Amino acid sequence: MGQKFCTTCGAALSEDLRFCQNCGAPILQPASPSNTTATALPENPAAGAPPLPLPPPAGKKVPVTILAAGIILLIIAAVVYVFVIPNLFGTGAVPGITPRQVTTAETRTPVITAASVATQATTVPPTMKPDPFPNAMKLKERFAFGTGSVASEATVYRFWINDTYEWHNDKDNRYYVEKPRTGNKFLFVFVQMQNKGDYRVWFPDSGKISVYYNGATYTEDTSHYKPDKGADEEATPIEVKEVMYYHKLNGDEYVEDFGFSHGTELAYLYPGTSNAVDGYIVYQVPQSLVPEETYVLIPFNAQDSGIWKLA
Numbered sequence: 001m002g003q004k005f006c007t008t009c010g011a012a013l014s015e016d017l018r019f020c021q022n023c024g025a026p027i028l029q030p031a032s033p034s035n036t037t038a039t040a041l042p043e044n045p046a047a048g049a050p051p052l053p054l055p056p057p058a059g060k061k062v063p064v065t066i067l068a069a070g071i072i073l074l075i076i077a078a079v080v081y082v083f084v085i086p087n088l089f090g091t092g093a094v095p096g097i098t099p100r101q102v103t104t105a106e107t108r109t110p111v112i113t114a115a116s117v118a119t120q121a122t123t124v125p126p127t128m129k130p131d132p133f134p135n136a137m138k139l140k141e142r143f144a145f146g147t148g149s150v151a152s153e154a155t156v157y158r159f160w161i162n163d164t165y166e167w168h169n170d171k172d173n174r175y176y177v178e179k180p181r182t183g184n185k186f187l188f189v190f191v192q193m194q195n196k197g198d199y200r201v202w203f204p205d206s207g208k209i210s211v212y213y214n215g216a217t218y219t220e221d222t223s224h225y226k227p228d229k230g231a232d233e234e235a236t237p238i239e240v241k242e243v244m245y246y247h248k249l250n251g252d253e254y255v256e257d258f259g260f261s262h263g264t265e266l267a268y269l270y271p272g273t274s275n276a277v278d279g280y281i282v283y284q285v286p287q288s289l290v291p292e293e294t295y296v297l298i299p300f301n302a303q304d305s306g307i308w309k310l311a
Contacts, residue, residue: 132212133295136309143298143306150201152269156296156308158190161289165282166241167225175241178224180284186221187211187283188243189296191258193269194276200268204299206258206281212295213285224282227256227263238263243280255279 004013011022018027137143142155163185166175180186189211193203211218227238244254258279259266269277285294291311299305 129293132215133307133309136295136307139308139310141308143304145300145304145306146197146201149198150195151197152193152195152201152203152300154191154193154203154298154300154306156189156191156298156310159291159310160188160190160242160280161291162186162188162242168239168241168244170238183287184284185287185289187218187285187289187294188240188280189283190255190278190280191296191298192276192278194273195269195271197271200270203269203277208299209258209281210297211283211285212297213289213293217297218283218285221282221284223284224257227260227265240280257281 005011006013006020006023006025006027008025009020009023011020013020013027019025020027137156139159140155140157142153144151144153146152163180165178165186165188167178168175178186189209191209195201206220209220238256238260239254255278256263258281259277260279261277266277269275294310296308296310297305298307
């Protein structure tokens, strides 16, 4: 329903007037029901109360078409981001986002059993290899063999180990370098025997004197030339250069191959110090040989045999 009285002069108003006929003031028109919401004002405001504020003008409505278009664009963008872009990169994950990988470290707790405790309790350090000849003599220790008129003594007093040696050829008066077989080296063993009796006595030749190492026995190197003064004029090496000139090997007196004297092979051991047999025997032995585990075995007769340890 429209305004009945003029708010300026108080004159009565007719229907559908826009201006007061008495004073010309504009007449407030009632709001459309579809655009505004009427606010009920109290008919009798309290005396002295401030006038109630007029309701704010209603905001403009956003067209429904624009809202629908925006929602559709958001849906399309979400579909492209989730499904289309990952396939372009060949992975099922969204680019720029690395999924967090959680790994669980495997923790193993040792299981202590009675058997393991017993094993630890009984574990002992490795033992040394047993000495095959615990009663072996030391270098320079003398061994007595024979009795009475043929009583004699023998000893192993020195050794020398080297990869090569030089021997002298009397025929052309030159030295030649001797090399062992592959994996071997040379061992020189120095042996001395003396007859302290009254009669000559047989003594073992160099071929019967052997070397023992690591469970194996080695005999004289047969490729080593022996003195030969025969009429056939073959090579007659009667000296080894290292033994001839190295004082640490020959001591105070030069020695030849064991069983020889000035190029002549001896048949018996005669009484007296001057008739002692003194010389070296050459062996080819493994490169692994060490003096601390090496023995020299000499059989003198059916009853007597001597064993020496090199170191």
